[in-house]
Amino acid sequence: MSWFKKIVDAVRGSEDFSDIKSSTVRDILNGNILTKKFFQKQYGLIIMIAVLLFLYVDNRYQCENQQAREIELKKKIQDVKYESLTISAELMEISRQSNVMKKVNESGLPLVESTTPPIVIEDSIPTK
Template identity: 40%
Template sequence: MDEKQKKTRKKEKKLSLLYVLGGGILKEDFIVKHTRMIVLIVILMFFFIGNRYTCMQKLREIDRLQQQLRDVRFEALSISSELTGNSRQSQIELLIEEQGVELEGAKTPPYELYK
């Protein structure tokens, strides 16, 4: 009976929060035997967490740059269409008339001097 009581007390000791937080669990045979493996697993966990954090930052940067690219493309398209509209002959004649510049359109069509 005496040995059974010691075993149950030992199990109770293992299960208590104070035993775990106090560092008593580090003296256990399993922990001592597998210290290298535990350290390796902890290092790998830190590596994977850091890698995931870096990947998430890069994905956010890619999304931001894609949005910026869409905005710039839209702006370039609108500027191009505005330039096309302003370069029409009728639009140019209207602008010349509004500015008061004394220019007139050619009455005869252009022709080639050399073939």
């Protein structure tokens, strides 16, 4: 903290605060305090602080918008996952052998279930 104290002492030693000390609340409210010598020297700093304040507020606004968008997209992803699970379950239900046979019989197709198991054909060429 000693470096901070040195800076404060340097500012106090080089500036005349008598005109600021004589200011009243009325001077602050109507803006007359900005016409004092100390504040006229610090206009650049005041403008920089105001710009940084606006940038900070804008940055926070953008972050809140991004967070809201992220929450919205997470909800959409969750909905799509649930829809995908539902469709997958329906597909599994429809593609069961008993349901396929039921649909074939209902549509009147002359198809019969095979009694011989499928034959596995093995590749005789070795893979590299």
